Amino acid sequence: MTPAVSADTGALSQAQTDRYWRDGFLFPVPVISPQEAAGYRAQLEQMEADWREADLPLPLGNYMRVNAQCVMPFAHDLATRADVLDVVESIIGPDILIYSAEFFIKNAHTEQFVSIHQDLTYWGMGTTSEMVTAWIALSPATVESGCMEFVAGSHKSEILPHADTFDDRNLLSRGQEVQVDVPAEDRTPIVLQPGQMSLHHGLTIHGSGPNRSEDRRIGMVVRYISPRVAQSEADTDYAMIARGVDRIGNFTHYGAPRRLFDPRGVALFDEIRSARAKAMMKGAAKRKGIYA
Numbered sequence: 001m002t003p004a005v006s007a008d009t010g011a012l013s014q015a016q017t018d019r020y021w022r023d024g025f026l027f028p029v030p031v032i033s034p035q036e037a038a039g040y041r042a043q044l045e046q047m048e049a050d051w052r053e054a055d056l057p058l059p060l061g062n063y064m065r066v067n068a069q070c071v072m073p074f075a076h077d078l079a080t081r082a083d084v085l086d087v088v089e090s091i092i093g094p095d096i097l098i099y100s101a102e103f104f105i106k107n108a109h110t111e112q113f114v115s116i117h118q119d120l121t122y123w124g125m126g127t128t129s130e131m132v133t134a135w136i137a138l139s140p141a142t143v144e145s146g147c148m149e150f151v152a153g154s155h156k157s158e159i160l161p162h163a164d165t166f167d168d169r170n171l172l173s174r175g176q177e178v179q180v181d182v183p184a185e186d187r188t189p190i191v192l193q194p195g196q197m198s199l200h201h202g203l204t205i206h207g208s209g210p211n212r213s214e215d216r217r218i219g220m221v222v223r224y225i226s227p228r229v230a231q232s233e234a235d236t237d238y239a240m241i242a243r244g245v246d247r248i249g250n251f252t253h254y255g256a257p258r259r260l261f262d263p264r265g266v267a268l269f270d271e272i273r274s275a276r277a278k279a280m281m282k283g284a285a286k287r288k289g290i291y292a
Protein backbone atom coordinates (compact mmCIF):
# COMPACT_ATOMS: atom_id res chain seq x y z
CA MET A 1 0.00 0.00 0.00
CA THR A 2 1.34 3.43 -0.93
CA PRO A 3 1.83 5.63 2.14
CA ALA A 4 0.01 8.94 2.37
CA VAL A 5 1.44 11.96 0.57
CA SER A 6 3.92 13.96 2.60
CA ALA A 7 2.08 16.06 5.17
CA ASP A 8 4.08 19.29 4.83
CA THR A 9 4.01 19.96 1.08
CA GLY A 10 1.39 17.60 -0.36
CA ALA A 11 3.99 16.41 -2.87
CA LEU A 12 4.81 12.77 -3.50
CA SER A 13 7.88 11.33 -1.81
CA GLN A 14 10.87 10.31 -3.93
CA ALA A 15 9.94 6.66 -3.34
CA GLN A 16 6.44 7.30 -4.65
CA THR A 17 7.59 9.09 -7.80
CA ASP A 18 10.19 6.36 -8.40
CA ARG A 19 7.43 3.82 -8.14
CA TYR A 20 5.24 5.75 -10.61
CA TRP A 21 8.06 5.84 -13.18
CA ARG A 22 8.91 2.18 -12.57
CA ASP A 23 5.36 0.77 -12.80
CA GLY A 24 3.56 3.41 -14.89
CA PHE A 25 1.04 3.97 -12.09
CA LEU A 26 0.70 4.75 -8.40
CA PHE A 27 -2.11 4.11 -5.91
CA PRO A 28 -3.77 4.70 -3.52
CA VAL A 29 -2.96 8.36 -3.04
CA PRO A 30 -5.32 9.97 -0.51
CA VAL A 31 -6.24 13.47 -1.70
CA ILE A 32 -9.58 14.47 -0.24
CA SER A 33 -11.55 13.21 2.76
CA PRO A 34 -14.34 10.64 2.34
CA GLN A 35 -16.77 13.41 3.39
CA GLU A 36 -15.52 15.71 0.63
CA ALA A 37 -15.78 12.88 -1.88
CA ALA A 38 -19.38 12.34 -0.76
CA GLY A 39 -20.00 16.07 -1.28
CA TYR A 40 -18.72 15.94 -4.88
CA ARG A 41 -20.78 12.81 -5.51
CA ALA A 42 -23.88 14.59 -4.18
CA GLN A 43 -23.27 17.52 -6.56
CA LEU A 44 -22.82 15.13 -9.47
CA GLU A 45 -25.99 13.21 -8.67
CA GLN A 46 -28.00 16.40 -8.14
CA MET A 47 -26.81 17.59 -11.53
CA GLU A 48 -27.84 14.28 -13.11
CA ALA A 49 -31.32 14.58 -11.56
CA ASP A 50 -31.74 18.22 -12.62
CA TRP A 51 -30.30 18.03 -16.15
CA ARG A 52 -31.06 14.50 -17.41
CA GLU A 53 -34.18 15.67 -19.25
CA ALA A 54 -32.95 19.20 -20.01
CA ASP A 55 -32.84 20.60 -23.50
CA LEU A 56 -29.08 20.44 -24.03
CA PRO A 57 -27.55 20.17 -27.54
CA LEU A 58 -26.06 16.77 -26.69
CA PRO A 59 -27.10 13.99 -24.30
CA LEU A 60 -26.06 14.69 -20.71
CA GLY A 61 -23.75 11.66 -20.78
CA ASN A 62 -21.53 13.32 -23.40
CA TYR A 63 -20.85 16.28 -21.10
CA MET A 64 -20.04 13.90 -18.27
CA ARG A 65 -17.80 11.58 -20.24
CA VAL A 66 -15.32 14.21 -21.56
CA ASN A 67 -14.47 17.85 -20.86
CA ALA A 68 -16.79 18.20 -17.86
CA GLN A 69 -14.51 21.05 -16.71
CA CYS A 70 -16.08 23.23 -19.44
CA VAL A 71 -19.65 22.97 -18.19
CA MET A 72 -19.63 21.72 -14.56
CA PRO A 73 -18.18 24.05 -11.92
CA PHE A 74 -17.85 21.23 -9.37
CA ALA A 75 -15.75 19.19 -11.82
CA HIS A 76 -13.52 22.20 -12.42
CA ASP A 77 -13.30 22.74 -8.66
CA LEU A 78 -12.18 19.16 -7.94
CA ALA A 79 -9.71 19.16 -10.85
CA THR A 80 -8.04 22.36 -9.61
CA ARG A 81 -7.81 21.56 -5.89
CA ALA A 82 -4.38 22.24 -4.46
CA ASP A 83 -4.26 18.80 -2.79
CA VAL A 84 -4.67 17.13 -6.18
CA LEU A 85 -2.37 19.51 -8.09
CA ASP A 86 0.42 19.16 -5.51
CA VAL A 87 0.56 15.46 -6.32
CA VAL A 88 0.30 15.99 -10.09
CA GLU A 89 3.13 18.53 -9.89
CA SER A 90 5.42 15.77 -8.59
CA ILE A 91 4.96 13.98 -11.93
CA ILE A 92 4.73 16.67 -14.63
CA GLY A 93 6.20 19.74 -12.95
CA PRO A 94 4.81 23.11 -11.83
CA ASP A 95 3.04 24.16 -15.03
CA ILE A 96 -0.13 22.11 -15.24
CA LEU A 97 -2.92 22.18 -17.84
CA ILE A 98 -6.21 20.32 -17.66
CA TYR A 99 -6.82 18.51 -20.93
CA SER A 100 -10.08 16.85 -19.90
CA ALA A 101 -12.10 15.99 -16.78
CA GLU A 102 -14.25 12.91 -17.27
CA PHE A 103 -16.70 10.85 -15.25
CA PHE A 104 -16.33 7.11 -15.66
CA ILE A 105 -19.47 5.72 -14.07
CA LYS A 106 -20.78 2.18 -13.95
CA ASN A 107 -24.14 1.77 -12.33
CA ALA A 108 -24.76 -1.05 -9.87
CA HIS A 109 -25.18 -4.45 -11.48
CA THR A 110 -24.46 -3.35 -15.05
CA GLU A 111 -22.38 -4.85 -17.81
CA GLN A 112 -20.45 -1.72 -18.76
CA PHE A 113 -16.70 -2.19 -18.99
CA VAL A 114 -13.55 -0.60 -20.38
CA SER A 115 -11.51 -2.71 -22.80
CA ILE A 116 -7.78 -2.83 -22.17
CA HIS A 117 -6.05 0.01 -23.97
CA GLN A 118 -3.35 2.69 -23.85
CA ASP A 119 -4.82 6.18 -23.47
CA LEU A 120 -2.40 7.95 -25.82
CA THR A 121 -3.32 5.76 -28.81
CA TYR A 122 -5.65 8.31 -30.41
CA TRP A 123 -4.75 11.55 -28.68
CA GLY A 124 -2.36 12.91 -31.31
CA MET A 125 0.28 13.55 -28.65
CA GLY A 126 2.75 10.82 -29.54
CA THR A 127 4.13 8.86 -26.60
CA THR A 128 4.60 11.78 -24.25
CA SER A 129 5.42 11.18 -20.58
CA GLU A 130 4.40 14.76 -19.82
CA MET A 131 0.80 13.83 -19.17
CA VAL A 132 -0.70 11.98 -16.27
CA THR A 133 -4.19 10.77 -15.51
CA ALA A 134 -5.60 11.15 -12.01
CA TRP A 135 -8.56 8.84 -11.27
CA ILE A 136 -10.33 10.16 -8.17
CA ALA A 137 -12.77 7.77 -6.49
CA LEU A 138 -16.15 9.23 -5.51
CA SER A 139 -17.47 5.79 -4.52
CA PRO A 140 -15.67 2.54 -3.69
CA ALA A 141 -13.70 1.15 -6.62
CA THR A 142 -13.27 -2.53 -5.79
CA VAL A 143 -12.78 -5.74 -7.74
CA GLU A 144 -16.52 -6.33 -7.33
CA SER A 145 -17.49 -2.85 -8.57
CA GLY A 146 -15.18 -3.05 -11.60
CA CYS A 147 -12.10 -1.09 -10.54
CA MET A 148 -9.38 -0.46 -13.10
CA GLU A 149 -6.59 -2.98 -13.64
CA PHE A 150 -3.12 -1.82 -14.69
CA VAL A 151 -0.28 -3.74 -16.28
CA ALA A 152 2.94 -2.79 -14.49
CA GLY A 153 5.77 -1.67 -16.76
CA SER A 154 3.61 -1.52 -19.90
CA HIS A 155 4.20 2.25 -20.16
CA LYS A 156 7.72 1.43 -21.33
CA SER A 157 6.38 0.06 -24.62
CA GLU A 158 5.41 2.06 -27.70
CA ILE A 159 1.81 2.57 -28.74
CA LEU A 160 0.70 -0.98 -29.54
CA PRO A 161 -1.84 -1.95 -32.23
CA HIS A 162 -5.48 -1.44 -31.14
CA ALA A 163 -8.71 -2.69 -32.74
CA ASP A 164 -12.06 -0.90 -32.54
CA THR A 165 -15.02 -2.87 -31.21
CA PHE A 166 -17.69 -0.14 -30.92
CA ASP A 167 -19.32 -2.35 -28.28
CA ASP A 168 -22.24 -0.42 -26.74
CA ARG A 169 -21.28 -1.61 -23.26
CA ASN A 170 -17.74 -0.26 -23.64
CA LEU A 171 -17.22 3.18 -22.07
CA LEU A 172 -14.45 4.11 -24.52
CA SER A 173 -15.11 6.37 -27.52
CA ARG A 174 -14.50 3.66 -30.12
CA GLY A 175 -14.29 0.59 -27.91
CA GLN A 176 -10.60 0.36 -28.70
CA GLU A 177 -8.75 -2.69 -27.45
CA VAL A 178 -5.02 -3.32 -27.41
CA GLN A 179 -4.11 -6.38 -29.43
CA VAL A 180 -2.02 -8.19 -26.84
CA ASP A 181 -2.92 -10.97 -24.43
CA VAL A 182 -2.62 -9.87 -20.84
CA PRO A 183 -2.74 -12.81 -18.42
CA ALA A 184 -4.75 -12.27 -15.23
CA GLU A 185 -1.61 -12.46 -13.09
CA ASP A 186 -0.13 -9.43 -14.88
CA ARG A 187 -3.09 -7.20 -13.96
CA THR A 188 -3.00 -5.16 -10.75
CA PRO A 189 -6.48 -4.27 -9.41
CA ILE A 190 -6.59 -0.58 -8.50
CA VAL A 191 -8.76 -0.68 -5.39
CA LEU A 192 -9.64 2.80 -4.13
CA GLN A 193 -11.85 4.18 -1.38
CA PRO A 194 -13.74 7.47 -1.84
CA GLY A 195 -11.27 10.36 -1.70
CA GLN A 196 -8.29 8.30 -2.87
CA MET A 197 -6.86 8.52 -6.35
CA SER A 198 -4.61 6.62 -8.67
CA LEU A 199 -2.20 8.09 -11.19
CA HIS A 200 -1.33 6.48 -14.49
CA HIS A 201 0.92 7.12 -17.47
CA GLY A 202 -0.62 7.55 -20.93
CA LEU A 203 0.96 4.33 -22.22
CA THR A 204 0.05 2.09 -19.29
CA ILE A 205 -2.20 -0.74 -20.47
CA HIS A 206 -5.40 -0.75 -18.44
CA GLY A 207 -9.09 -1.59 -18.48
CA SER A 208 -11.90 -2.54 -16.12
CA GLY A 209 -14.71 -5.07 -15.82
CA PRO A 210 -18.44 -4.81 -15.04
CA ASN A 211 -19.90 -3.56 -11.78
CA ARG A 212 -21.31 -6.48 -9.79
CA SER A 213 -21.78 -4.44 -6.62
CA GLU A 214 -24.81 -2.77 -5.04
CA ASP A 215 -23.47 0.78 -5.54
CA ARG A 216 -22.48 2.90 -8.51
CA ARG A 217 -18.76 2.95 -9.26
CA ILE A 218 -17.90 6.61 -9.85
CA GLY A 219 -14.49 7.96 -10.81
CA MET A 220 -13.64 11.47 -11.83
CA VAL A 221 -10.74 11.19 -14.21
CA VAL A 222 -8.57 14.20 -14.95
CA ARG A 223 -6.05 14.25 -17.78
CA TYR A 224 -3.27 16.69 -16.87
CA ILE A 225 -0.63 17.75 -19.34
CA SER A 226 2.44 19.94 -19.28
CA PRO A 227 2.44 22.92 -21.71
CA ARG A 228 5.29 21.15 -23.52
CA VAL A 229 2.88 18.54 -24.88
CA ALA A 230 1.99 19.14 -28.54
CA GLN A 231 -1.03 18.08 -30.60
CA SER A 232 -0.01 16.70 -33.97
CA GLU A 233 -3.23 15.24 -35.42
CA ALA A 234 -5.97 17.78 -34.71
CA ASP A 235 -5.59 21.20 -36.38
CA THR A 236 -5.96 22.96 -33.05
CA ASP A 237 -6.39 21.94 -29.43
CA TYR A 238 -7.47 23.38 -26.10
CA ALA A 239 -6.49 23.14 -22.44
CA MET A 240 -7.19 25.01 -19.23
CA ILE A 241 -4.40 26.34 -17.01
CA ALA A 242 -4.72 24.74 -13.57
CA ARG A 243 -1.39 25.92 -12.09
CA GLY A 244 1.67 27.83 -13.23
CA VAL A 245 2.12 29.33 -16.69
CA ASP A 246 2.17 28.25 -20.31
CA ARG A 247 5.26 29.74 -21.97
CA ILE A 248 4.89 27.60 -25.07
CA GLY A 249 1.41 28.19 -26.45
CA ASN A 250 0.53 24.86 -28.01
CA PHE A 251 -3.03 25.07 -26.65
CA THR A 252 -5.86 27.61 -26.68
CA HIS A 253 -6.79 28.41 -23.07
CA TYR A 254 -10.20 29.08 -21.59
CA GLY A 255 -11.69 29.93 -18.21
CA ALA A 256 -13.79 28.09 -15.64
CA PRO A 257 -17.55 27.68 -16.12
CA ARG A 258 -19.59 30.21 -14.13
CA ARG A 259 -22.57 27.91 -13.65
CA LEU A 260 -23.80 24.51 -14.83
CA PHE A 261 -24.09 24.45 -18.61
CA ASP A 262 -23.73 28.16 -19.16
CA PRO A 263 -24.05 28.83 -22.92
CA ARG A 264 -20.42 29.89 -23.26
CA GLY A 265 -19.27 26.59 -21.74
CA VAL A 266 -21.66 24.53 -23.86
CA ALA A 267 -20.41 26.24 -27.05
CA LEU A 268 -16.80 25.72 -26.00
CA PHE A 269 -17.49 22.06 -25.25
CA ASP A 270 -18.66 21.55 -28.81
CA GLU A 271 -15.73 23.48 -30.29
CA ILE A 272 -13.28 21.23 -28.43
CA ARG A 273 -15.21 18.08 -29.31
CA SER A 274 -15.15 18.96 -33.02
CA ALA A 275 -11.45 19.83 -32.97
CA ARG A 276 -10.47 16.63 -31.16
CA ALA A 277 -12.63 14.33 -33.26
CA LYS A 278 -9.99 14.46 -36.01
CA ALA A 279 -7.42 12.86 -33.70
CA MET A 280 -9.72 10.73 -31.57
CA MET A 281 -11.51 9.12 -34.54
CA LYS A 282 -8.48 8.84 -36.83
CA GLY A 283 -8.76 5.70 -38.94
CA ALA A 284 -12.11 4.67 -37.39
CA ALA A 285 -14.46 2.84 -39.76
CA LYS A 286 -17.47 4.67 -38.31
CA ARG A 287 -18.33 7.70 -36.22
CA LYS A 288 -20.23 6.69 -33.11
CA GLY A 289 -20.46 7.85 -29.52
CA ILE A 290 -18.81 10.92 -28.00
CA TYR A 291 -17.02 12.09 -31.15
CA ALA A 292 -19.77 11.12 -33.64
Ligand SMILES: O=C(O)CCC(=O)C(=O)O
Nearest residue numbers: 104114119148208219221
Ligand atom coordinates in the same frame (compact mmCIF):
# COMPACT_ATOMS: atom_id res chain seq x y z
O1 LIG B 1 -12.78 4.02 -15.18
C1 LIG B 1 -12.38 3.07 -15.81
O2 LIG B 1 -12.73 1.93 -15.57
C2 LIG B 1 -11.39 3.26 -16.92
C3 LIG B 1 -10.88 4.65 -17.00
C4 LIG B 1 -9.80 4.83 -18.01
O3 LIG B 1 -9.68 4.11 -18.97
C5 LIG B 1 -8.87 5.93 -17.80
O4 LIG B 1 -8.97 6.64 -16.80
O5 LIG B 1 -7.96 6.13 -18.64
